[in-house]
Amino acid sequence: MNREVTEKAPAKINLTLDVLHKREDGYHELEMIMTSVDLADHVTLRTINEDTIIIQSNNGFLPLDHRNHAYKAAKLIKETFNIQLGVEMMINKNIPIAAGLGGGSSDAAATLRGLNHLWDLGLSLDELALLGAEVGSDVPYCIYGGTAFASGRGEKIEQLVAVPQCWVVLVKPKKGISTGTVFNALAYDTLEHPDTHSMLTAIKEQNYLDMTKLVGNSLEETSINRQPSIETIKQKMVSFGADAALMSGSGPTIFALCRKYSRAQRVYNGLKGFCNEVYLVRTLK
Incomplete structure (x- = not known):
């Protein structure tokens, strides 16, 4: 029986974003405070027996191949844990694309959380965040969501108390x-x-x-x-x-x-x- 799960992928805003300097590895050393807002994509994941990754979306501008962060996340988790099963995902986009709101990163984080559950991998959020850092700098933050202080290239996360609601x-x-x-x-x-x-x-x-x-x-x-x-x-x-x-x-x-x-x-x-x-x-x- 094919199992299915839907994960919510909220947008984020930067309350602060500070660029400290350019690093030797080409990335920038950053300090950011981010918080989630209730504009969200929804990622539905379904296991399939064929060893492949299939993405569909309600948004015609979203790439559905290796350029997509959710695709990269699924590929990474399959390769890391040598999983022979495939996944079919539907990304229901509400967050604007290439907008500075972390939509692609949030979709990737939702994919990692969802596949962790579907494939019974038993990974903690910290372990998922480490994987997420290989997909993109904002993915670790999106694994946790809420309000957080991010440093390094964005992958070091310290969770904070929620901001006063507004x-x-x-x-x-x-x-x-x-x-x-x-x-x-x-x-x-x-x-x-x-x-x-x-x-x-x-x-x-x-x-x-x-x-x-x-x-x-x-x-x-x-x-x-x-x-x-x-x-x-x-x-x-x-x-x-x-x-x-x-x-x-x-x-x-x-x-x-x-x-x-x-x-x-x-x-x-x-x-x-x-x-x-x-x-x-x-x-x-």
């Missing part, structure tokens, strides 16, 4: 940005560095007001130079009453934090006419 408006401009081009264009001596330590304290103390003042992203200025609409959207968010506005990851998605639902609704309505992809969600507990 509303989040996500806006994805039409034009995407390549993460590689953003990192390649960084001018290290002029980078702005967020105060990660103070943000950790604000989250620990559940101080929402301090948290909104401390959001920051070292990549934002470089991405804005490539796509000025990011700055325009940020300004609109603040003018509509957002408590804070920041670009997530390497962009181009911008998020607004709002304590009050009425404010979030105003930001959402104000930007809906300006961009197609606008979402009103909450932080996850």
Whole structure:
């Protein structure tokens, strides 16, 4: 009998993203504080007897081969544990693609968690996160989800208490940005560095007001130079009453934090006419 499991794959936002320096291995040394929001993909996995990986999706822009993070995750787990069975997966996409929201990484994490269960591998989350680091830098964080401090190239994870719950408006401009081009264009001596330590304290103390003042992203200025609409959207968010506005990851998605639902609704309505992809969600507990 073919077994089946569905895993939820939530999006993430970066409350802080700091680039410390470029490492000898070509990666960048990062410090990030991330939190999950309730915009999520759903990954349904079904075991099949043929030794193959088949991916389907409701989104026509998603690659369904070795370029897909979920495919890489399934291939890695099959090879690592010498599994002769195959898997058929359906990725139901709700998270925008190439948006700085970790959608592909979250799908990969969901695949690792799901196959661990389907194939009775008995791996802990820590073991799954180690595997995930081989697929992509954000995958270990996505294995755990919630609120976390990530360092190294993003693979060292320290789980934190959940942020004070608030509303989040996500806006994805039409034009995407390549993460590689953003990192390649960084001018290290002029980078702005967020105060990660103070943000950790604000989250620990559940101080929402301090948290909104401390959001920051070292990549934002470089991405804005490539796509000025990011700055325009940020300004609109603040003018509509957002408590804070920041670009997530390497962009181009911008998020607004709002304590009050009425404010979030105003930001959402104000930007809906300006961009197609606008979402009103909450932080996850």
